[in-house]
Amino acid sequence: MEELAGTTVMIHPKLTQDPINMQGCVGTISNVLYEDCASYVNFGLGHFGVYNNDALLMLMPTEVALGKLPNDIDAMDLDPSEVLDIFRISILNESGIPEKQETALRLALASPVISAAIVFTVQDWVDFQIARLDQQQNPGRGR
Template structure:
């Protein structure tokens, strides 16, 4: 899961055991510890913390958001303003600066319906990637 290195994440705001007291703060994944399903995160003040991947939150990658919205708009009873807000969040996030990414994640976290649709844990992302790889390998086999 080396593709997660460099990704901006937010430490879950409700995390009760936080090694560096950064609940709700944005940091950058610097290293993944595959065996432990953990990640080292560097914060603005250059502090590092080791977190379980289920304690780190991220926006669903932009390349997946259209498919996710197609399935969730009706299921989650979203209206047009929710979808517009989501698209604006991704536009802000795309600026690429830590401040913009923090703003987008903060904004998404303050809306229950939106956060359920577009925020998931790094652990969920890893599971999604593993499932996708398994499906590609299974469908690529000949008879």
């Protein structure tokens, strides 16, 4: 499974219970607790929080987002400007520069259509990765 440490995430803006009040703030995953479905998020300057993976929003990796884009264009009736925005957001996210990744995430979340196409929760990503691993395994035969 791909490592999520270093991934830029946003705390869901509508999170109802957040003991450190970081709803809508962007941080970086420092550690994932897969068994607990939670992650440590670093907000900088010594501010950390532990969040349920369903409360953490992230951009799909570019290869996934662009791989499903042809289907999304039809299924979601994306117009050309939205497709172009998805490419631009993906390029910003691929830069590896935290400030550009934050901008990319905020731009994606500003549009409900684009958000539906390329933003998901960390838990969605973990589940996607597990499903992908399960599909890659071939059943063995015992003799």
